[in-house]
Amino acid sequence: MAEASARLLIVDDDPELLKFLVEELSSAGHHCTGCDNGQDAFLYLRQKEFQLVILDWTLPDFSGLEVCRRLRSSGNTTPVLMLTARDEIDERVKALDAGVDDYLTKPFNLKELHARVRARLRSGSYQRSDDPTAELLSLGDLQIQLLERRVLRGGQEISLSQREFDLLCYLVRNADAVQSRQSILEAVWGSPFVGDPNTLDVYLGYLRKKVEKSGHPQLLHTIRGAGFMARVGDPKS
Template sequence: MPAETTQARLLIVEDDQRMRTFLAGELNCEGYGVSEAEDGQGALMHLRDGSTDLVILDWTLPDFSGVEICRRLRSSGDITPVLMLTCHDDVRDRVEALDSGADDYILKPFSIEELLARIRAHLRRTAYWQGAVNADEISYGDLSVNTATREVLRAKAAISLSVREYDLLLCLLRRAGRVVEREDILREVWGENHFGDENLLGVYIRYLRRKLEPDGLPTLIQTVRGVGFMLREGEPRP
């Protein structure tokens, strides 16, 4: 049994009992602690105690949609990783899921091996950052990140980031002033065995720009066409 799974606590939010039972059985066999909820209200109540390490969330539920649950979680400051299960394959639906605060999504029908791989990848990243003990501040210009508290500030204003956004920012911040190739970013932030659409990197870059580059402040994330991205101050947006 992989060591990183022994203490991880997962919440399955799925109204289809057969699917919920199947997932719970597979995850229990992998060594995870599993809780279940059949609707959005039950999920939100369960998540209040802060004991969940990752949520497997179905898009379609009898009361709230998975998108609405994500929005409620993020608006309350909850950064628990959310992996959304969906039948929606349209790009607009993917963007809606990610904009709502989902960290990843997987299309139905899916292979259990792919689901398990994505869960492991998210838990490794979360465990790494939660286990960080170096409280040194990493900064660039008026941007600063405290790796112990995960506090992000720009011009002394606090910025709330999802787990994936935070990982992406650190990847660029630790190489400020240097070009980071797309493949290196995907490998570091999404993991060696990333199965998703590479266009998601562009989506998350837009998320970061929206949060880090308010009107009047210099831009921070620059695109190097055909290569990747770099963190470097530019001109304020018009």
């Protein structure tokens, strides 16, 4: 079965639990990579393809929710199974809204863990598609290759920082729809957003300098009093 040889990324800051999960799921035939913080998780996800991420809610740098939000806003569709001691319905809703696919509370039964892993691997909801266009975002002559994290406009490659890339992906994935300042900050920087809201204006300025080209239609628009929008040409009135 395909799920017997799946590549799993396991993220948990409890060293004993992390070691146990890696050993337990490896014994079931999976190829497991473990790490104990969100930053390393992002690094692994950029370097290779996984079929499932098993993610702790509480991490030393980012919350599991923020990790998942950043993955989804960057276009990464790897399934996420969240492990947490939080079992309130409101917490489950937050996790699902952040893009988590499944949710298992601690302490958990091993049989249930293996069953949840098998179910996620069977679902196919976020598995890599054989169609290369499923891994591509486009807007006019702008192309974003999600797996390679490459951006091209008019065939010319544009070099973006990770944050610029995540911001551009979020806007293009929601093209032709006005996005409020708060919704962008929470999706790209994490919720709740803590910091200077003007950070968004700074990064949009960076993006415009790199993405907008003389003689090409404008793609990134400011909608006064409402927010921002990605759209080819002038924004609708």
